[in-house]
Amino acid sequence: MNLPPLTQRFVMHFGEMGSRWGINRTVGQIYALLYVSSKPLNADDIGEALGFSRSNVSMGLKELQSWNLVRLFHQPNDRREYFQAPEDMWTIFRTLAAERRKREIDPTLSMLRDALMEQPSVAEDIHAQERMRQMHGFIDLMTNWLDDVLRMDSSTLASLMQMGSKVKKLVEMKDRVKGAITGKSREVINSNSSNPKA
Amino acid sequence: MNLPPLTQRFVMHFGEMGSRWGINRTVGQIYALLYVSSKPLNADDIGEALGFSRSNVSMGLKELQSWNLVRLFHQPNDRREYFQAPEDMWTIFRTLAAERRKREIDPTLSMLRDALMEQPSVAEDIHAQERMRQMHGFIDLMTNWLDDVLRMDSSTLASLMQMGSKVKKLVEMKDRVKGAITGKSREVINSNSSNPKA
DNA sequence: CGGTAATTTCAGTTATTATTGAAATTCAAG
DNA sequence: CTTGAATTTCAATAATAACTGAAATTACCG
Numbered sequence: 001m002n003l004p005p006l007t008q009r010f011v012m013h014f015g016e017m018g019s020r021w022g023i024n025r026t027v028g029q030i031y032a033l034l035y036v037s038s039k040p041l042n043a044d045d046i047g048e049a050l051g052f053s054r055s056n057v058s059m060g061l062k063e064l065q066s067w068n069l070v071r072l073f074h075q076p077n078d079r080r081e082y083f084q085a086p087e088d089m090w091t092i093f094r095t096l097a098a099e100r101r102k103r104e105i106d107p108t109l110s111m112l113r114d115a116l117m118e119q120p121s122v123a124e125d126i127h128a129q130e131r132m133r134q135m136h137g138f139i140d141l142m143t144n145w146l147d148d149v150l151r152m153d154s155s156t157l158a159s160l161m162q163m164g165s166k167v168k169k170l171v172e173m174k175d176r177v178k179g180a181i182t183g184k185s186r187e188v189i190n191s192n193s194s195n196p197k198a
Numbered sequence: 199m200n201l202p203p204l205t206q207r208f209v210m211h212f213g214e215m216g217s218r219w220g221i222n223r224t225v226g227q228i229y230a231l232l233y234v235s236s237k238p239l240n241a242d243d244i245g246e247a248l249g250f251s252r253s254n255v256s257m258g259l260k261e262l263q264s265w266n267l268v269r270l271f272h273q274p275n276d277r278r279e280y281f282q283a284p285e286d287m288w289t290i291f292r293t294l295a296a297e298r299r300k301r302e303i304d305p306t307l308s309m310l311r312d313a314l315m316e317q318p319s320v321a322e323d324i325h326a327q328e329r330m331r332q333m334h335g336f337i338d339l340m341t342n343w344l345d346d347v348l349r350m351d352s353s354t355l356a357s358l359m360q361m362g363s364k365v366k367k368l369v370e371m372k373d374r375v376k377g378a379i380t381g382k383s384r385e386v387i388n389s390n391s392s393n394p395k396a
Numbered sequence: 397c398g399g400t401a402a403t404t405t406c407a408g409t410t411a412t413t414a415t416t417g418a419a420a421t422t423c424a425a426g
Numbered sequence: 427c428t429t430g431a432a433t434t435t436c437a438a439t440a441a442t443a444a445c446t447g448a449a450a451t452t453a454c455c456g
Binding site: 003004005006007009010013017020021022035036037038087089090093103104107108111114115118120121122124125127128129131132134135137138141142144145148149151152156158159160161162163164165167168170171173174177 | 201202203204205207208211215218219220233234235236285287288291301302305306309312313316318319320322323325326327329330332333335336339340342343346347349350354356357358359360361362363365366368369371372375
């Protein structure tokens with residue numbers, strides 16, 4: 001492997017972190033390389049840059065494609081397949097969220113749903129089912145919320161996140177204002193609004 | 199292993215999902231068992247219930263303790279150690295978020311921070327560093343947001359999440375109202391508020 | 397249609413991780 | 427302290443997962 005220093009550090013780090021992230025070293029390094037690369041790479045480029053066998057690169061790319069983390073291109077007058085990683089972090093995040101949800105959460109949600117439909121046959125299972133109900137409720141809340149917010153566009157999402165816990169104050173304010181306008185002068189607020197649709 | 203049917207399904211499922219979640223079968227099953235159990239269990243109980251060797255259970259419990267996912271108890275007149283999993287899903291979620299962040303995100307954030315302080319020596323690395331800046335910015339936004347919202351209490355968080363993307367409308371409303379009161383009758387809203395502190 | 401470059405598959409091998417039983421250590425009660 | 431139950435460590439083994447090179451397949455060009 002002969003990569004420039006910063007690229008090399010990044011690639012090596014992704015290789016090492018791979019196991020914690022549930023991918024193998026090869027996949028981690030290939031992804032890292034594609035992510036920082038300024039141009040699309042073909043499988044030979046990748047294999048040579050990282051010192052992996054051609055077949056290993058092929059498997060790694062297949063894996064990354066199954067995660068929707070890389071895109072396939074063709075260059076004019078070149079039969080080889082070129083790969084690129086999407087650049088926008090929000091796009092990457094949405095992809096990761098969707099894939100991890102599908103692989104790591106949905107099966108559990110479905111198992112829990114099934115288990116909650118059963119009639120427990122012994123005392124132990126009555127308690128167990130109640131615990132499963134808790135878990136199901138929580139995961140359901142979380143995933144529905146995620147669905148909901150990921151439908152927003154990225155810039156909106158970014159500003160919401162920058163607000164952090166300030167949204168809480170906003171909700172409190174809403175409740176107060178709602179009380180206020182319900183109680184008395186709704187028309188005052190509307191007439192002062194810069195947005196007449198309000 | 200001789201567990202009641204629902205418990206068994208839950209335990210088996212956690213064992214199978216373990217590898218996707220970055221834990222091994224033993225750890226997954228032990229956690230599942232503790233989570234649904236109505237009483238604390240000792241290592242022998244666990245080993246017998248799941249058919250694992252005593253030493254395997256010991257290692258699994260050590261792992262779960264390192265994740266802060268189980269608590270250790272002592273029963274009167276019994277030297278053995280008893281284990282329980284916290285019941286509240288929000289507590290569990292906060293623990294998981296904190297631990298996964300520490301293991302799976304912080305090291306990368308720190309690598310990126312270091313890499314951003316370097317002076318790229320070749321053109322390739324200039325581009326690579328820019329990509330790292332993007333990634334760092336995104337992760338930083340996400341983790342700060344998470345820190346921020348996890349500081350809220352669970353019921354607040356739950357209601358915020360139930361609102362889902364409605365918070366977006368709320369932010370828009372805030373901006374309109376802010377425009378309105380800045381422009382004209384701030385005192386009207388305040389005087390109508392049910393909360394005088396506003 | 398061949399021919400050939402590119403990619404994928406797969407059986408065999410290597411490397412890593414999980415699991416065990418025996419030995420060592422810890423710990424509390426007498 | 428000493429004893430023995432409880433827990434942990436650890437070296438050996440079993441089970442999984444990663445990786446390779448050769449063979450097979452695919453896909454494009456003339």
